[in-house]
Amino acid sequence: MRDNPTLRRRTLLAAIAGAAAVPVVASPAWAALPKVYIDPGHGGTDPGAVGNGLQEKALTLDISLQLRSILLANWGVDVRMSRTTDITRSLAYRTDDANAWGANLLVSVHINSGGGTGFESYRYPTASGATVNLHNALHPRVIAAQRTIGSVTDRGLKTANFHMLREAAMPSVLTENLFIDTLADANLLKRADFITATARGHAQGIAAYLGLSTPNPPTFSVIVDNATAGRFTASTNWGTSSYSAQRYGADYRFANPTPASDAAWFKVNIPAAGNYRVEVRYPADAGYSSSAPHVVVTSAGNRTVNVDQRSNGGAWRSLGDFPLAAGDRNVVGVSRWTSATGYVVADAVRVTRV
Numbered sequence: 420m421r422d423n424p425t426l427r428r429r430t431l432l433a434a435i436a437g438a439a440a441v442p443v444v445a446s447p448a449w450a451a452l453p454k455v456y457i458d459p460g461h462g463g464t465d466p467g468a469v470g471n472g473l474q475e476k477a478l479t480l481d482i483s484l485q486l487r488s489i490l491l492a493n494w495g496v497d498v499r500m501s502r503t504t505d506i507t508r509s510l511a512y513r514t515d516d517a518n519a520w521g522a523n524l525l526v527s528v529h530i531n532s533g534g535g536t537g538f539e540s541y542r543y544p545t546a547s548g549a550t551v552n553l554h555n556a557l558h559p560r561v562i563a564a565q566r567t568i569g570s571v572t573d574r575g576l577k578t579a580n581f582h583m584l585r586e587a588a589m590p591s592v593l594t595e596n597l598f599i600d601t602l603a604d605a606n607l608l609k610r611a612d613f614i615t616a617t618a619r620g621h622a623q624g625i626a627a628y629l630g631l632s633t634p635n636p637p638t639f640s641v642i643v644d645n646a647t648a649g650r651f652t653a654s655t656n657w658g659t660s661s662y663s664a665q666r667y668g669a670d671y672r673f674a675n676p677t678p679a680s681d682a683a684w685f686k687v688n689i690p691a692a693g694n695y696r697v698e699v700r701y702p703a704d705a706g707y708s709s710s711a712p713h714v715v716v717t718s719a720g721n722r723t724v725n726v727d728q729r730s731n732g733g734a735w736r737s738l739g740d741f742p743l744a745a746g747d748r749n750v751v752g753v754s755r756w757t758s759a760t761g762y763v764v765a766d767a768v769r770v771t772r773v
């Protein structure tokens with residue numbers, strides 16, 4: 420839903436001065452980190468567009484918070500937001516805040532309504548060349564990212580006299596991310612992966628405009644505990660214990676060794692193909708296995724590393740660095756198939772991109 424053009428201060432001042440109403444162009448030579456201003460549309464008493472059980476203000480905040488996280492994780496930028504919670508912000512507050520901060524660019528995130536379908540984006544009709552560059556960098560990257568999840572119509576790059584575009588003293592673009600009142604669009608907006616892809620597309624567009632197209636190595640590290648919902652599976656042959664104080668989390672799982680395929684599995688969502696360090700944590704005890712087989716599912720086949728669970732407990736222990744394919748699947752298995760005596764223990768796994 421678009422902002423109502425209520426204030427015409429810049430236009431009036433420009434008209435009085437006899438000049439075209441164009442935003443002030445920010446210097447491309449960043450004295451420090453580039454300042455990125457993110458504006459999640461609506462909020463608080465203003466829900467924005469609503470439909471199909473969704474509220475625009477919640478979607479724009481979700482996209483914007485993820486956009487901030489992705490930017491900060493991958494590039495050297497400074498980020499400020501007009502809101503980070505469900506609060507009311509006037510349009511004047513938003514542009515005043517961005518202008519006072521000295522943002523180098525502003526992106527306002529919205530969800531459309533009115534019965535159409537697809538993605539469109541806006542700049543001010545007489546915007547600067549820098550704004551056109553921002554618009555050209557942002558639009559195709561957002562829709563390309565969205566299309567990794569589902570079918571999205573490209574409604575094109577447009578111009579409009581919106582407050583957020585007119586009153587921002589820096590390159591400013593407003594995105595309308597699908598139609599909340601169109602069922603197919605709403606079904607995409609309800610998907611977490613679509614929201615994340617939309618945020619990623621915005622981040623890639625901003626980075627490209629700023630000339631930061633080569634990101635830092637993506638950071639990724641995740642811990643999967645035996646109690647992590649949906650990410651650990653083991654048969655009922657595996658008991659649950661909180662006996663050792665060296666455990667990670669509330670408890671851990673254990674089973675007698677046996678010559679049978681009955682592994683406990685840790686499932687990890689690997690974001691991209693690459694090399695990852697795989698570490699395990701377990702409580703150590705004289706009664707546990709001296710050689711517990713750990714199977715790592717790599718892109719070059721399964722690799723087995725035997726772990727002495729009688730020592731070095733209660734700390735992360737590396738199984739090594741492995742090439743892993745992208746995707747969400749079982750990555751580390753703790754096997755019971757060992758001739759060593761003592762309980763085989765499955766407690767927690769950490770996977771970190773290296």
Ligand SMILES: [Zn+2]
Binds near residue numbers: 460461529530
């Ligand atoms: Zn809106």
